[in-house]
Amino acid sequence: MLELANLEVVYHAVVLVLKGVSLEVPDGGIVALLGPNGAGKTTTLRAITGLLDVHHGKVTKGKVSWGGRSLLDQRPDVIVRGGIAQVMEGRRILADLTVEENLRAGAYSRDRAGTRADLERCYARFPILAERRHQQAGYLSGGEQQMLAISRALIARPRLLLLDEPSLGLAPKLQHEVARLIAEINAEGVGILLVEQNAAMALDLAHRGYILENGKVVLDGTAAELRADKDIREFYLGLGGAGARSYREVKLYRRRKRWLS
Numbered sequence: 038m039l040e041l042a043n044l045e046v047v048y049h050a051v052v053l054v055l056k057g058v059s060l061e062v063p064d065g066g067i068v069a070l071l072g073p074n075g076a077g078k079t080t081t082l083r084a085i086t087g088l089l090d091v092h093h094g095k096v097t098k099g100k101v102s103w104g105g106r107s108l109l110d111q112r113p114d115v116i117v118r119g120g121i122a123q124v125m126e127g128r129r130i131l132a133d134l135t136v137e138e139n140l141r142a143g144a145y146s147r148d149r150a151g152t153r154a155d156l157e158r159c160y161a162r163f164p165i166l167a168e169r170r171h172q173q174a175g176y177l178s179g180g181e182q183q184m185l186a187i188s189r190a191l192i193a194r195p196r197l198l199l200l201d202e203p204s205l206g207l208a209p210k211l212q213h214e215v216a217r218l219i220a221e222i223n224a225e226g227v228g229i230l231l232v233e234q235n236a237a238m239a240l241d242l243a244h245r246g247y248i249l250e251n252g253k254v255v256l257d258g259t260a261a262e263l264r265a266d267k268d269i270r271e272f273y274l275g276l277g278g279a280g281a282r283s284y285r286e287v288k289l290y291r292r293r294k295r296w297l298s
């Protein structure tokens with residue numbers, strides 16, 4: 038299990054962006070982390086994978102543990118070897134390298150035979166990547182690049198996969214394909230922490246969800262509970278459209294309406 042408790046993160050030693058975040062991802066579960074731009078979703082993932090340093094960020098309080106062991110102060114490569122892989126925002130593929138070189142870049146923690154077997158598995162799953170294995174990755178379409186980014190993370194054989202807005206910028210049909218892929222990966226036993234702005238998609242897939250706003254978890258529950266929540270439906274699922282910019286704002290708006298009537 039991945040566990041975050043009262044996590045606080047600052048950037049440049051001054052800007053507090055996570056203000057006591059607690060969340061859990063049980064082994065083999067899919068957990069959605071939702072929230073508007075700037076809420077701190079990517080920062081949360083960076084705190085898990087040890088990538089805050091490179092962004093001048095630091096955990097100042099709280100804990101991050103995986104299987105009962107603290108991840109704080111562990112090196113990113115040690116964290117990957119420990120079973121956590123991440124697909125970063127904006128599918129960070131290496132555009133100048135070939136498809137296969139990209140996949141091999143995900144395999145630095147694996148032995149050669151294991152890597153070859155995993156490459157074959159990946160090519161069987163995505164024939165398009167097999168076809169283009171010797172072409173530059175930059176020539177793949179957006180959807181194919183996302184598949185490549187996810188495949189690369191899977192080569193490390195993670196038990197937990199962190200996905201940062203995998204559907205962003207993809208056409209609806211490709212979003213569906215990404216969703217199907219996530220369900221498939223999870224069915225193979227990999228736990229998923231899914232950061233999404235597409236709340237409808239994320240809550241369809243997830244078992245539980247957390248809503249993050251302004252560095253704080255403002256609501257959490259089972260996916261069914263969140264889907265049924267009136268305010269979430271209005272704001273995140275766009276069913277009602279109060280023109281609000283946050284879950285909190287919807288709450289205030291509703292309270293004000295009640296008060297006025």
Ligand SMILES: Nc1ncnc2c1ncn2[C@@H]1O[C@H](COP(=O)(O)OP(=O)(O)O)[C@@H](O)[C@H]1O
Nearest residue numbers: 048054073074075076077078079080081092093
């Ligand atoms: N390297 C950084 N230095 C300073 N502030 C940052 C940095 N990265 C992100 N932030 C700020 O932290 C807040 C949370 O950002 P982020 O975690 O990227 O949010 P989200 O992924 O939910 O959109 C934002 O206000 C953002 O501007």
Ligand SMILES: [Mg+2]
Nearest residue numbers: 078079080126
């Ligand atoms: Mg982000």
